[in-house]
Amino acid sequence: MSLVRKPSAAASWYLPGILAGMWFTFVKMIGNILNPKKMPTLNYPEEKYEYGPRFKGNHVLTVKKDGSIRCTACMLCATACPAQCIKITAAEHDDPTVEKFPISYEIDVLRCVYCGFCEEACPVDAIRMGPEWQTAGLNGSKFAYDIQQLAYRPQLKGGVVSVLDDQERHQAGI
């Protein structure tokens, strides 16, 4: 419910309001020049904000210890995704202990709402929401992230290793 307030007669003279606003800005400007450390804004892009480790930024597909993709193509993320931006094509792996793996895994980040449901749905810690948030691009196709981009982009330095290791689980008899 919105409240409609009638402007007072004084307010219909805009000039005092404008002047008051300019005065306020001027005072702040002087203050910032004299004491730049107290300034609440950042000089982006020279300075960047440090987000917390739990920030839900761009997706990361984790890898196994041998560097191959951790994802088992179970499609639970795609099922949970409210924006329906994940598209996986599964295939049979040569190694019978791996069995199923994604030959293609695409996230359309322009449709993604960064809700993090995929991360929660994943049973094997294969997808995480990473700390990156600067995703600029000049072409629409730049925003369809494939496996190469999701798991092996240079920022990840060879890939993030998943906490769930099949070998260890096998040895533990699970």
Next chain:
Amino acid sequence: MQVKLLSEHYDKPEFQTLGGYERHGGYVVLAKALKMDPNAIIEEVKASGLRGRGGAGFPTGTKWSFLPKNGEPRYLLCNADEGEPGTFKDRVMMEKAPHQLIEGMIMSSFAIGCKKSYIYIRGEYTDSLRIVGKAIQEAYKAGYLGKNILGSGFDHDMDVYSGAGAYICGEETGMISSLEGLKGQPKLKPPFPAVQGYLRKPTIVNNVETLAAVKYIIRDGAASYRKHGTEKSAGTKLFSVSGNVQRPGTYEVPLGLPLKVLINDICGGLKPGRKLKAVIPGGSSAPILTADEANKVTMDYEALAQMGSMLGSGAVIVIDDSNCMVDMLSTIMHFYHHESCGQCTPCREGTGWLNKITHRIAHGHGESKDIELIKKVSEQMMGKTICALSDAAAMPAISFVTKFRDEFETYIKKGQLGAGGAAHA
């Protein structure tokens, strides 16, 4: 104390051969039986109160009378697949007195009107196989088997079949499957073997000792047989005594004999300086008895059932205080895990689970909740499967952990043997 009916001539090597057997009154009873009315034999066996000696203790005459009363071909199978750990009475009988078994079988076949019988011998018993096989050939030659036996007009054929070493083939339907050439797995009941058994024909499966005892019932009469033993557990029984006694072996005693007497007097007691810790009275699947219980109990079906155990196949395993119960249970569980046929889920998975838990405890990685878990798992395995193997694994597990809970707890706490004083074997 010992009453020797079946084992009377065990000490005479000639008893193994047909000549020796005949010299000691062999096949005389057969001639008598063949002149009787088959139904009269069944009635006689019923009257004798003979109960199955293989483990379940089901009245033999009653079992026979379940057969349909028509001319349908039927089979008699002799269960000589003596797989129960601790049991060796049948082997001794087959090796020392094979003709006694054959005679009993011909008589029983005559009673139930069966023209073909098989002796299913455990695969590991190579000597028994050889000896029984030879004895059957001798019997054929002497006209005790084949067409028109002793001029009575009764035809009968007998064959020996070797098992391949599976415990489960000692279960009657498992044995029938095995004999049919299938994987040795018990069959779903109903239909019961007496209605639909071997080759889907009515079939009676009896233990070696049961069939041999038929001979003595016919020879002496039911009343005379009943003189031995107790009211409900009539006759004599072969006990295979093993474990920590001075003179282990097969002993024939009347049912109802105090276990104390069997251990101390007949088997010569424990080794000097040792104390009785426990007794398994009926093969590894019977619940264990503590020393106190063992001193009180008499060896018959009812008294043992009252103690919560069972007579089973009569395999008395005597355990003195040098043994560790945790180790022992883990060995027993390994056996049942190995021998489960894998058909019913509670048994297939339950035996494996129990085996893993007990092994873990034995290797010093036990946890205090494991004892309760063993109990819970065992309870859920009891009476839930097609055959009794699941119960056979569950019963010792429950009885071990309840009756020797202290020992299990100490073992788990210390990760090894407790203060009980027993050493690792």
Next chain:
Amino acid sequence: MPKIKVNGQEIEVPEKSTVIQAFKQAGVDICHYCWHPGLSIAGVCRLCMVQVEGMPKLQIACNTEVKEGMSVNNTSDVVKETVKWGLDFHLINHPLDCPICDQAGECGLQDQYMQFGSYDPEMAEPKVKKSKAVDLGPTVMLDKERCILCSRCVRFTDEVSKTNELGIFNRGDRSEIGTVQGKPLDNNYSLNTVDICPVGALTSKDFRFRQRVWYLKEADSICPGCSTGCSVKVHYNEEGVWRVKPRVNPEVNGHWMCDVGRNTYKYVNLKSRLLSGKVGKRDLWQEVSVEDAVRSAGLKLRETSPDAIAVVYTGQYTNEEYASAFKFFKEELKVKNVFHWLNNPEKVNEFDGLLFRGDRNPNTKGLENAFASFGAKGSWDNLQAGINGRKFKTVIVFGPEDQSVFPDLDEKIKMFSQAENLIWLTACANKSLDSVGGETWQIPVKTYIEKAGSFTNFQGKVQDFKAGTTIVPQALSVSEAVELMAGREINWNLRPRGVGGPKTNYAVSDRGEL
């Protein structure tokens, strides 16, 4: 008929039925794996435990016969506890790799554990490891770890297909399903083992990893693979049709269907379909809208004198379509020359003893009935001579929907194309059709999944089916095509949207430079 009480609910069941059947009849859920109505009783899963009043021990419902006045329940605490533990026993050595498992979503173990399970398993020991992804044959993959040894598949190959390829090897918890000496599981009914497998131990190579089952919708239909006309379920989603499974129909197929029938979904999908009308001749094709194609074909038909028209039917259309086609050609155009194109006539009466028949048309009987009721006689004679002798100027062919079952298709197309004008109604695209010399109209028609109607199977049993999904929205049913040919109108607005084919992140391709 004995009256018994199931969980207090009194019902009357047939003589000699088992308690589990009584439960099913009463509509009471009961946990079970090894029992299958189409197979013998194994009694090994030990989950259908019930308490029978007056019996001390719990009984398995699948092997307990009903008796008059019996009172059974599966709601007592003892039964519930037993079933909970029974399910836990099943899970002891089950790998729980549901994410990778294709059965997830339609898995008996998942469903029944959710309904009856304990949710608090106490198993903490290492599991028994067995081999995974074992190739059993051309159609089936086996995962030995997932197998719960219900022996359904073994009993199926033993009792139904009678091929005995499968068996259970080893004992105890080392038991595993396998084939004897590597002899593959290779028979025309092999995929039924996948259907009856309550877990994901047996998976179809054809369907494996292609879709998750929860993305699929199902529609009832009738298999067009042969004249048996098995009742089937077609599984589809917005990307197309993915598999065909049998539907229980005791009068026709029982619980089963053959592997050939399961392949009928393949030609339905976008890849093999004719998507628009095609008019012209070799090298001079013109893709036109379906409406234009069919209208111009109709014009041509109406121009030709009735004696110069030959109508060729195949047994692959519905009774309703035949009726409208016969009505148009026989009664409106007065065409007398109708022909029945029967593929592999020498095999028509073959039967494999179970379901699969040599007549690979779903509706041969229906076509014969249509011939009879319209007083026409369909035969194959005179067609060749008529075409060669220039008697038939315009030939209209109701071409096969499943072209693979017409081995002489190319040859026949060549023959038909000698006529001046050839109008060909086809569901699938065909290379040979594209290279014929005469004036040709190709008109896309619907497949069995896209239309409603009825097939008459070899017994003469008329089986109705409904439309499942639409793959090619432009395609017409024969009835619609005939209406348009006759110069009348159909309601284009009522046509459903088609499926999109393989899913793409659609926006990406359209975005271009920002």
